[in-house]
Amino acid sequence: MQVFVHPNRAVLRALCALIVGAAVIPSCLIAAPAVAPIVAAPAAPAQNSSPYTKGQKTRDGIGVYYFGREIAHYMTHHGAPWLERGEREIEERPDLVMQALALKPGDIVADLGCGTGYFSWRMAQAVAPAGIVYGVEIQTEMLALLDVLMQQRGVTNVVGVLGTAEDPKLPQPVDLAILVDVYHECSRPAEYIAAVCRSLKPGGRLVFVEYRGEDPEVPIKPLHKMTQAQVKLEMTGQPLDFVQTVHSLPRQHLIIFKKRAAP
Numbered sequence: 158m159q160v161f162v163h164p165n166r167a168v169l170r171a172l173c174a175l176i177v178g179a180a181v182i183p184s185c186l187i188a189a190p191a192v193a194p195i196v197a198a199p200a201a202p203a204q205n206s207s208p209y210t211k212g213q214k215t216r217d218g219i220g221v222y223y224f225g226r227e228i229a230h231y232m233t234h235h236g237a238p239w240l241e242r243g244e245r246e247i248e249e250r251p252d253l254v255m256q257a258l259a260l261k262p263g264d265i266v267a268d269l270g271c272g273t274g275y276f277s278w279r280m281a282q283a284v285a286p287a288g289i290v291y292g293v294e295i296q297t298e299m300l301a302l303l304d305v306l307m308q309q310r311g312v313t314n315v316v317g318v319l320g321t322a323e324d325p326k327l328p329q330p331v332d333l334a335i336l337v338d339v340y341h342e343c344s345r346p347a348e349y350i351a352a353v354c355r356s357l358k359p360g361g362r363l364v365f366v367e368y369r370g371e372d373p374e375v376p377i378k379p380l381h382k383m384t385q386a387q388v389k390l391e392m393t394g395q396p397l398d399f400v401q402t403v404h405s406l407p408r409q410h411l412i413i414f415k416k417r418a419a420p
C-alpha cells in the first residue's frame with residue numbers, strides 16, 4: 158500500500174521556490190476576530206434578466222452581486238503557501254471533511270477550484286486505485302503547482318483541468334463535485350453550477366465547504382465566508398436537492414446537495 162505523508166515543509170519550500178514574491182498569508186482572507194460578518198439581505202434576481210447586478214465594489218469583492226451577495230475576488234496563486242499551511246489541519250480538520258464525504262474506491266471526483274491540491278491528494282487516496290480526481294482551476298499557475306505537488310507526493314490519479322468562470326470543462330461525469338473555500342469566489346455562479354450539475358452523475362453529490370458567515374468569531378473576511386441560508390438560496394434555481402449540512406468542522410460548514418432525478 159502506498160503511504161502518503163503530508164510533506165508540509167517540503168511543500169512550502171517548493172511553493173516558495175515556485176512563487177516569486179509569494180505572500181505567506183493573503184491579507185484578503187484574514188480578518189480580525191472582532192469583525193462582524195456583513196450578511197446582505199438576499200434578493201432573488203428578476204426573472205428573464207441577468208441574475209447579476211452591479212453595485213458598490215468593496216475591497217475584497219468584484220462589485221457584482223448575486224442574490225444580494227457581493228462576489229469575492231478570487232485568491233491569486235500568490236496565496237498558495239497559505240493553502241498549505243500546517244494550521245489548516247486544526248482549523249479546517251480535513252480528516253473530518255474526508256469522513257463526511259465517505260468516498261469509495263473507484264469514485265470519480267471533481268475538486269473545483271483545487272488550488273494547490275490540498276484536498277485533491279486526500280481524495281485521490283480514498284478513490285484509488287481506479288478512481289480519479291479532476292483538479293479544476295481557472296489559474297494556470299495553480300495547475301502548475303498542483304502538478305509539482307502531486308508528483309512530489311507520488312499521486313498519479315489527480316488530473317489537472319483548466320476550466321473557465323462559467324464551465325469547469327469536466328472530461329466525464331462525476332460522482333461528487335466539491336468546492337472548498339471556492340464558491341464565494343465564483344464570478345459566474347449561476348452558469349458554473351448549472352454546468353457542474355450537467356456533469357454530475359444521476360444522484361451525484363455537490364458539496365460546498367465554506368467558512369461560516371453566521372459566526373462573527375470565525376476570523377475570515379466577510380466576503381470569504383457564507384451563511385448556510387445564502388448557499389441554499391443560491392441553489393434554488395439549480396436541479397439540486399438539499400441533503401444535509403455537516404456541522405462538525407471548527408470554522409466551516411459542509412453543505413451537501415444531490416442532483417435531482419430527472420422528472
Ligand SMILES: C[S@@+](CC[C@H](N)C(=O)[O-])C[C@H]1O[C@@H](n2cnc3c(N)ncnc32)[C@H](O)[C@@H]1O
Pocket residue numbers: 231232233240269270271272273274275276293294295296299320321322323336337338339342343344349
Ligand atoms: C481559497 S482557494 C481554495 C483552494 C482549495 N480548494 C483549497 O481548499 O485549498 C480558491 C481557489 O478557487 C479558484 N477558483 C475561483 N473561481 C473558480 C472557478 N470558477 N473555477 C475554478 N476555480 C476557481 C481560485 O483560482 C483559487 O485557486
